[in-house]
Amino acid sequence: MKKLNLIPFYSSSWPFLVASFIFQPIAANGADITEQLHRQIDKSVVQQSTNQADTLMRIGQQQQASGKADKAIESWLQALSIYHAIGDLNAQGLIYDYLGRGYVQLSRYKEAEDAIRRRLAIARDTHDFQSQIFALNNIGTLLLQQGEPTASLQTLTEALEIARHVKNLEGQGLSLSNLGLANARLGNYNKAIKLYENALTFRRQVRDPIGEANTLNxxxxxxxxAGDYQGTxxxxxxxxRIAKYSGDRVNELRAIDGLVTAHGSVGRYERAFDLLQQRLTLAQELQNRQEELKSFESYAQLYEQIGNFPTARNFYERAITVAKMLEDSKQEVRLIDRLTQMIQKANLGN
Known part of the structure; x- marks a missing residue:
């Protein structure tokens, strides 16, 4: 910040000048009053616009929470237009964050990437290093989602460098974890494992149980x-354990899925079915139809794996029923296809 050089007054007449300034009234002309009124009106208009945009942002949050990501995006785009008009950069950055999440929810990954890159540009303009770290991690994750692990590595490495430079422990844990994910996608399992272990150190330091559970998953x-059953x-x-203790349902479900796959791969079916029962109960407690569908499908796949085709068929049909309730035609078609293939396989076996 530029230092101001204050010029001292040495004239002996200075005290009298001050006195005369205080007691002598200043004549106000029409132009001065008009300018002052305009400033007051401008402030009032800006405040009204800010309030309107803030309301739209909150409405978008509520719409996203209720599963209406498309409606949420419409509200956020309206808010963004207002924030842009009044020049509120910080609010624009926040809206781009929300837009990125909304587009991801709708699997519109290119639009999500564009929104987050705009968020990154604002963070750079405002020298907001923490937002830069998180934006770069989000972009890196999206690049992975789009099958671009090499580009993802470059982006995530930049995020890690910034996090290290500003000594942001949370950012270092996140960046290392995502770098592990990128290396795993490239088949560099040993390097990925080392990166994850390093990430866990930071996530424990900042007491981030959700981040820790995510890295462990x-x-x-x-x-x-890598075929390491014990490690898995x-x-x-x-x-x-961590997800259950912290009430992190997303990582709890993900951990159960991993354990079901691992136990099923070595024939420990009884344990796998116990875990699936936990998963289904949790999905029903949460009243989450999508997770209930996944539970039925996992049951169907496991029964199909052990050759119990009638029970597998029952669970596929239950999953299809839930897909219809969700009006998810893609899931419905995919599940019907899986069921048809299984029936054909069962008939060939007979």
Whole structure:
């Protein structure tokens, strides 16, 4: 920040000048009054616009929470237009964050990436290093989602460098975890495991149980891909315990899924079915139809794996019923296709 050089007054007449200034009234002309009124009106208009945009932003949050991401995006775009008109950069950055999440929810990944890159540009303009770290991590994750692990590595490495430069422990944990994910996608399992272990150190330092459970789930997935059964079970088990304790349902469900796959891969079907029962109960407690559908499908796949086709068919049909309730035609078609393939396989076996 530029230092101001204040010029001292040495004239002996200065005290009298001050006195005369205080007691002598200043004549106000019409132009001065008009300008002052305009400033007051301008402030009032800006405040009204801000209030309107803030309301639209909150409405968008409520719409997203109720599963109406498309409506949420409409509200946020209206808010963004207002924030842009009044020049509120910080609010624009926040809206781009929300838009990124909304587009991801709708699987509109290119639009999500564009929104988050705009968020990154604002963070750079305002020298907001923390927002830069998180924006770069979001872009890196989206690039992975779009099958671009090499570009993702470059983006995530930049995020890690910034986090290290500003000594942001949370950002370092997040960036290391995502770098592990990118390396795992490239088949660099040993490097990925080391990155995850390093990430866990930071996530524990900042006492971030959700981040820790997420990294453990990533690590479990990597052990599974590398064929390390013991590592898979132990890591997913740790993720499950932490997620349960912290009430992190997303990572709890993910850990159960990993454990079901791991136990099923070595023939420990009784344990796998116990875990699936936990998963279904949790989905029903949450009244989450989408997770209920996934539970039925997992049951169907496991019964199909052990050759119990009638029970597998029953669970596929239950999953299809839920897909119809959700009006999710893509899921419905996919599940019907899976069921048809299984029936054909069962008929060939007979």
């Amino acid at each position: 990533n690590l479990g997935e990597t052990y599974l891909a 079970i132990g890591t997913y088990g740790s993720a499950l």
